[in-house]
Amino acid sequence: MSENSSSATKKISTYLTMIVLIVLALSMVALISSVNLMVEGNEIAAGYLLIIGLIAMALSLYVMIQSRRRIAEMKIEAPKVMTTIECRKCGFKSLREFQRGDFVFKELEPCQKCNEKMMITAIYKEVREREKTFAF
Amino acid sequence: MLAVLPALTGQLGGAGDSISQILSILFYVIFIVFLFYGQRIQMYVxxxxxxxxxxxxxxxxxxxxxxxxxxxxxxxxxxxxxxxxxxxxxxxxxxxxxxxxxxxxxxxxxxxxxxxxxxxxxxxxxxxxxxxxxxxxxxxxxxxxxxxxxxxxxxxxxxxxxxxxxxxxxxxxxxxxxxxxxxxxxxxxxxxxxxxxxGQPIGDGVGPLVAAKLMHGYETRKVPKDCVVAEVPLEGRTALVMKAEGPGGNVGKPGDAIKAVIDENKGKIAAVIMIDAGLKLEGEMVGEVAEGVGAAIGGPGVDQFKIEEALVDYHIPIYAVIVKEDIGDAVSPMRKEISDSVDRVIERVKSVILERTKEGDKVIIFGVGNTIGIGQ
Incomplete structure (x- = not known):
């Protein structure tokens, strides 16, 4: 069920890419034709084709960038989660990436400094605030 | 391009009439289309x-x-x-x-x-x-x-x-x-x-994290359902600190647990303090600590009802301390700001105990929330 649905999503993006590529190819043709017409001296027709070609190219590139952005937005980001390990006796602290099985107040291997058992005291993710700031 | 432009503009002067006619027809067509199909176009968008x-x-x-x-x-x-x-x-x-x-x-x-x-x-x-x-x-x-x-x-x-x-x-x-x-x-x-x-702690787990920090090192026992309680001396009072049993993903049944502990003590509880994650409004900071009264607990309302019922029977006052966060923070891995707020919450709980109870009293402190990734 899931494989079918995800392939359907991919099919649509391939379809879109195909249309974009066709428009891009046509815009290239229009640009080349405009150059040919200009060489032949038909400047008005060359001008029209140049404008059409440029607009088509800009639109197709815009659609392509937009669809790529949508795919990038679809990814589920897994934030980096850190585990703080502390020695309650000597206060030695270390920070490492979270490992499956970690939990707060779990006892770990002995401390490098005083040989007392160390403990996980915090597990958290750090978020870089990208929020807009407002006057209020 | 620059050479083409004068040619184009020059030609436009000559063929200006036909082009302006085409443009005005185009304008009328667009106007009529939008007049009749504007709503439909808006709907398709x-x-x-x-x-x-x-x-x-x-x-x-x-x-x-x-x-x-x-x-x-x-x-x-x-x-x-x-x-x-x-x-x-x-x-x-x-x-x-x-x-x-x-x-x-x-x-x-x-x-x-x-x-x-x-x-x-x-x-x-x-x-x-x-x-x-x-x-x-x-x-x-x-x-x-x-x-x-x-x-x-x-x-x-x-x-x-x-x-x-x-x-x-x-x-x-x-x-x-x-x-x-x-x-x-x-x-x-x-x-x-x-x-x-x-099995990572989530933002909603700030209540159990505070409770775990208070009860760590003291003997715990199970109370119904899926909760633990520890007797902790705090500011000259006896704090019965409670939370859902961790470190698995579990919220327990705080309503039943608080009722069981109140009944065990025959209602001789000076205050109940609940600690929970609270939804922040836009503009408020994540990890802000706020204080109030009432049963700080979400969910379908069953536990809140049971707690309020048990408290009314014995006329026990109830206070709440919450840590502000939004829905995304509440269910995703705990943010550093939330983890760092734990000490501030403990200070706030201590001040509530000092101000609202007498020495030798018994108080219940319940850390409400999902205790995933948090032991005791």
């Missing part, structure tokens, strides 16, 4: 927008299902492929009790929720036979997040198809208007999935 969000929801839902199945396979070592069972689980529903005569509805709802919880836990045990109790709780939470995503996707799809079928602007418009909030919630559940699968 909205449908496109909803369609884009629906693709994203579908992707998130499928990812949720995939993560749940992978985690079950990894932790539970099932003999057969659990995919079919997971699909069945994702469509599981709960019918709330009839409320025409609301008397006694809380206990009916409580019973239904108990049946649901037992049924889902048994289902997880069948899917992942090699898992221990902690892993089963975490898997249950993972599947519940996947279930929520599945439901959100189906509801949005329902209104999208209904809107397209009926071509009703109002159905599509309502959907499009609430979509940003729906997407925010779906994204929150998506980030919760991995946290549950790995």
């Amino acid at each position: 909205m449908i496109r927008e909803v369609e884009g969000s629906l693709y994203k929801l579908k992707y998130i839902k499928d990812e949720g299902r995939r993560i749940a199945i992978e985690t079950i396979k990894e932790l539970g070592k099932p003999q057969t492929d659990p995919s079919a069972r997971v699909d069945r689980y994702l469509d599981y529903f709960t019918i709330t009790p009839q409320s025409m005569d609301p008397a006694g509805i809380v206990y009916k709802l409580d019973h239904i929720l108990d049946v649901r919880d037992t049924r889902l836990k048994d289902e997880v045990k069948l899917m992942a036979p090699a898992s221990d109790e902690v892993q089963i709780n975490n898997l249950e939470n993972t599947l519940e997040a996947a279930m929520a995503l599945n439901y959100i996707y189906k509801v949005v799809r329902h209104y999208y198809i209904q809107g397209k079928k009926t071509l009703s602007l109002y159905i599509i418009m309502q959907l499009q208007m609430i979509l940003p909030l729906v997407m925010k919630e779906a994204e929150a559940y998506a980030s919760a999935l991995k946290a549950f699968a790995y």
